[in-house]
Amino acid sequence: MLFDGWDSLLRTLVVGVLAYVALIFLLRLSGKRTLSKMNAFDLIVTVALGSTLATVLLAKDVALAEGILAFALLIGLQFIVTWSSVRSRWVRRMATGxxxxxxxxxxxxxxxxxxxxxxxxxxxxxxxxxxxxxxxxxxxxxxxxxxxxxxxxxxxxxxxxxxxxxx
CATH class of the missing domain: 3.30.240.20 (bsu07140 like domains)
Structure with missing residues (x-):
């Protein structure tokens, strides 16, 4: 199908802009570590964020609020793991090697x-x-x-x- 109608294009535009703004806000809020030079753990989080953004943009059955919650969850989990890795060698070894x-x-x-x-x-x-x-x-x-x-x-x-x- 080449064109579903103007409603789907408008939804993609509005949700895309709002999801992008929310993701940037959450990344800035989470600190520089989230955007640092990547190891395997950081790469996984980055790919998951990209996949979530694509899903929010293109899947009509996923609400913007669900996508923002997924962004916050991924960034929050990354924050918890990095915070723990600074304080515990075994967590650091598990997360980054x-x-x-x-x-x-x-x-x-x-x-x-x-x-x-x-x-x-x-x-x-x-x-x-x-x-x-x-x-x-x-x-x-x-x-x-x-x-x-x-x-x-x-x-x-x-x-x-x-x-x-x-x-």
């Missing part, structure tokens, strides 16, 4: 590479993207919880490695 050391002191950590399903070439690419031309100038490469690579130069006392898993 732990960073993983992939390269240390001139050696690739094979078990960690297998566990993370990362190749040595991907680690080398991360080193190059940090402007380092030689692996000899790298102290460590860490796979962060958001999927990014941190490249650390040698030296220092290694205090930034606290909480990093090494299989």
């Amino acid at each position: 732990e960073p993983l050391m992939l390269f240390y002191c001139g050696e690739f950590l094979s078990a960690a590479l297998r566990q993370a399903r990362v190749t040595e070439d991907e680690v080398r690419a991360a080193v190059r993207s940090n402007g380092i031309e030689s692996m000899d100038k790298v102290g460590a490469v860490i796979l962060e919880t958001d999927g990014s690579f941190s490249v650390v130069r040698p030296g220092g006392n290694g205090s930034s490695f606290r909480g990093v898993d090494t299989p």
Whole structure:
């Protein structure tokens, strides 16, 4: 069907604008953490919010109030989990995981590479993207919880490695 009538278009327009405004308001209210660089947990919440917005916009049997409640529920649950993860290590590990050391002191950590399903070439690419031309100038490469690579130069006392898993 190409056109259901002006009523459905008007509903989509009105509900779309109101749902968008409500979502922006709730996201701003929830704080910067909701919009931060995403790890797997944040990605799930973001996809769920997008799916909910699409459902509210296009499903005539879903009221705007139900959609706003769903937005608030998802954002509220994310707030509770992130609040708890700041206070409890086991919640943090369940929600976001732990960073993983992939390269240390001139050696690739094979078990960690297998566990993370990362190749040595991907680690080398991360080193190059940090402007380092030689692996000899790298102290460590860490796979962060958001999927990014941190490249650390040698030296220092290694205090930034606290909480990093090494299989």
